[in-house]
Amino acid sequence: MSIPLQRRSMAALAVLAGLTLGAAAQNPAPSADETSAEHDARMQWWREAKFGMFIHWGVYAVPAGEWAERKNHGEWIRETAKIPMDVYAGFLDEFNPVQYNPEQWVLAAKGAGMKYIVITSKHHDGFCLWPSKLTDYDIESTPYKRDLLGPLKEACDKHGMKLGFYYSIMDWHHPNYPPRGWEKDRPREQIDMEKYVVYMKGQLKELIESYDPVVLWFDGEWDAWTKQQGADLYAYVRSLKPDIIVNNRVGKRTRELGDFGTPEQSIPSRGMPGWDWETCMTMNNHWGWNKADKGWKSADSLVERLVDIVSKGGNFLLNVGPKPDGTFPDEALERLADIGTWTSRNGEAIYGTTANPVGPVSWGRVTAKKGAEESRLYLHVMKRPADGALLLPGLRNTVKGARLLHGGHKLEARSGDMGLTVTLPEDVVQPPVTVAELSIEGAPKVVKPAIQPDDDGVLTAPAALAEIRAPDRVSPPQISGEGDNAYVSHWHAPSASVTWPIEVKQPGVYEVAVVVSAEQEGAYMDVGVDYTSVQTQTSVPDTGDYNTYTTVHVGPLNLSYPGRLTLSVTPRAEGWTPVNIRRVILTPTFGAMDGGDS
Numbered sequence: 236m237s238i239p240l241q242r243r244s245m246a247a248l249a250v251l252a253g254l255t256l257g258a259a260a261q262n263p264a265p266s267a268d269e270t271s272a273e274h275d276a277r278m279q280w281w282r283e284a285k286f287g288m289f290i291h292w293g294v295y296a297v298p299a300g301e302w303a304e305r306k307n308h309g310e311w312i313r314e315t316a317k318i319p320m321d322v323y324a325g326f327l328d329e330f331n332p333v334q335y336n337p338e339q340w341v342l343a344a345k346g347a348g349m350k351y352i353v354i355t356s357k358h359h360d361g362f363c364l365w366p367s368k369l370t371d372y373d374i375e376s377t378p379y380k381r382d383l384l385g386p387l388k389e390a391c392d393k394h395g396m397k398l399g400f401y402y403s404i405m406d407w408h409h410p411n412y413p414p415r416g417w418e419k420d421r422p423r424e425q426i427d428m429e430k431y432v433v434y435m436k437g438q439l440k441e442l443i444e445s446y447d448p449v450v451l452w453f454d455g456e457w458d459a460w461t462k463q464q465g466a467d468l469y470a471y472v473r474s475l476k477p478d479i480i481v482n483n484r485v486g487k488r489t490r491e492l493g494d495f496g497t498p499e500q501s502i503p504s505r506g507m508p509g510w511d512w513e514t515c516m517t518m519n520n521h522w523g524w525n526k527a528d529k530g531w532k533s534a535d536s537l538v539e540r541l542v543d544i545v546s547k548g549g550n551f552l553l554n555v556g557p558k559p560d561g562t563f564p565d566e567a568l569e570r571l572a573d574i575g576t577w578t579s580r581n582g583e584a585i586y587g588t589t590a591n592p593v594g595p596v597s598w599g600r601v602t603a604k605k606g607a608e609e610s611r612l613y614l615h616v617m618k619r620p621a622d623g624a625l626l627l628p629g630l631r632n633t634v635k636g637a638r639l640l641h642g643g644h645k646l647e648a649r650s651g652d653m654g655l656t657v658t659l660p661e662d663v664v665q666p667p668v669t670v671a672e673l674s675i676e677g678a679p680k681v682v683k684p685a686i687q688p689d690d691d692g693v694l695t696a697p698a699a700l701a702e703i704r705a706p707d708r709v710s711p712p713q714i715s716g717e718g719d720n721a722y723v724s725h726w727h728a729p730s731a732s733v734t735w736p737i738e739v740k741q742p743g744v745y746e747v748a749v750v751v752s753a754e755q756e757g758a759y760m761d762v763g764v765d766y767t768s769v770q771t772q773t774s775v776p777d778t779g780d781y782n783t784y785t786t787v788h789v790g791p792l793n794l795s796y797p798g799r800l801t802l803s804v805t806p807r808a809e810g811w812t813p814v815n816i817r818r819v820i821l822t823p824t825f826g827a828m829d830g831g832d833s
């Protein structure tokens with residue numbers, strides 16, 4: 236499988252350099268621009284796969300997180316323990332994974348219901364798991380000597396598992412890459428990012444030609460790296476393999492460059508609408524092997540995270556940090572097996588689904604398989620309501636049937652004012668997440684229930700019920716938190732707006748107030764409905780921090796006739812600075828206005 240090796244011939248390096256430099260200059264990547272249909276075709280398998288295994292493995296596994304008196308190091312141990320290069324090289328001499336059996340890894344991933352694997356071909360320390368022609372800082376310089384990626388590729392192909400590579404742009408070993416600030420013993424004269432890029436391209440060419448990876452997962456882009464270099468590298472790897480999928484850390488972790496977003500150790504509360512994204516997460520508190528780390532997440536909570544992520548339109552890349560002997564920690568194997576019990580029963584509600592079409596529900600999460608004639612909604616019950624009533628707010632379709640996905644037990648489903656409700660009897664609950672399958676006629680039709688005035692006629696539009704509107708490829712505001720504590724945040728784009736369906740029962744003038752926070756003043760916004768709006772007279776004040784909210788009185792809004800309307804908050808582009816919103820309140824003034832009873 237791997238490349239026949241003439242070790243590290245400068246001649247080879249020069250030829251490659253000449254070749255690549257030439258190529259880069261000409262930007263030979265005609266495939267950079269693709270139609271959206273071609274883009275969708277390229278992303279399809281990834282979008283359907285949903286669940287993958289991340290593997291952080293390298294010589295940093297040898298110290299197992301321990302150095303001097305500290306036990307909490309991980310794959311960053313060279314940096315966090317400030318280990319000089321020559322001392323760190325000692326780990327290469329000890330790295331000998333004789334128990335490495337990649338087929339066992341692949342079967343463990345497959346057993347968990349994972350569809351692809353992404354392994355660290357080279358992490359920040361610069362050590363390469365394959366015999367690279369371009370450096371001797373690789374597996375061949377260890378007692379093990381043999382390629383680690385080739386056998387993994389073979390095992391993946393054998394079991395229908397897709398394989399991708401993590402590749403760190405940041406490199407704490409390569410002479411042309413800037414040394415760490417604390418490294419006084421490494422010369423800085425050789426810093427030359429152009430040469431380093433040639434090196435990277437050479438290695439990526441080796442990896443692509445030798446192992447045909449389906450994903451390139453770049454990282455370490457926050458250091459000495461530019462958007463332009465990212466765009467060039469993206470075009471380069473797509474020119475080598477047009478259908479390869481590349482994450483957004485090829486650039487500067489934005490929406491502008493790369494095929495998918497990469498939230499880390501977190502799940503965006505409303506997903507990333509209009510964009511492909513993948514949450515990567517550790518199973519305990521470290522990416523790399525740390526023998527002292529017992530902070531393992533439970534299998535149940537990992538299943539819930541998988542469901543949460545997929546219901547928001549994302550993929551889940553769950554990490555394992557193998558030991559230096561080449562085996563997976565028992566705790567990881569146990570969790571993979573337990574997760575597999577759930578995915579083997581409920582996989583239909585995960586693979587090939589799309590995000591929840593009805594909006595947040597209090598009892599769990601929803602995934603969907605939409606069709607023109609018939610659609611399937613998968614109700615992932617995490618907290619069964621006391622009466623077992625699983626309301627899908629605003630869903631207006633005709634029910635075709637409902638059943639437990641695993642076991643097929645028939646369930647009752649009925650339409651009502653607020654939407655469609657499926658009833659889950661107590662005795663059929665299947666922890667950690669019970670899945671009910673609801674079949675409906677046609678594509679999901681959702682008419683969000685409008686916000687109703689309270690007894691005093693006050694209309695309160697909370698962030699939890701808000702809808703975010705943002706042009707494509709713009710980083711949209713996010714809704715974080717649940718219930719009354721929810722808030723709209725990360726509102727960098729003035730082209731985005733926030734809306735709510737409201738029901739005006741009594742026409743008249745309403746006093747508008749918004750509950751906001753900001754860390755800079757200067758923002759103005761319009762609050763309005765379909766036919767009229769009012770603008771903040773003064774800029775939103777700096778409240779000191781985003782957790783400190785204040786009520787800004789915007790002014791009167793004349794809602795002249797009853798009915799269902801869309802309330803919206805829209806930034807004024809000029810001078811916009813990010814503002815968090817907790818809620819918008821419309822208080823009737825007409826008691827006073829019509830002088831009636833007040």
Ligand code: FHN
Pocket residue numbers: 310311454455499515522
């Ligand atoms: O520094 C790395 C870290 O070691 C790990 O690889 C994670 C995985 O996404 N990424 C970086 C931190 O953002």
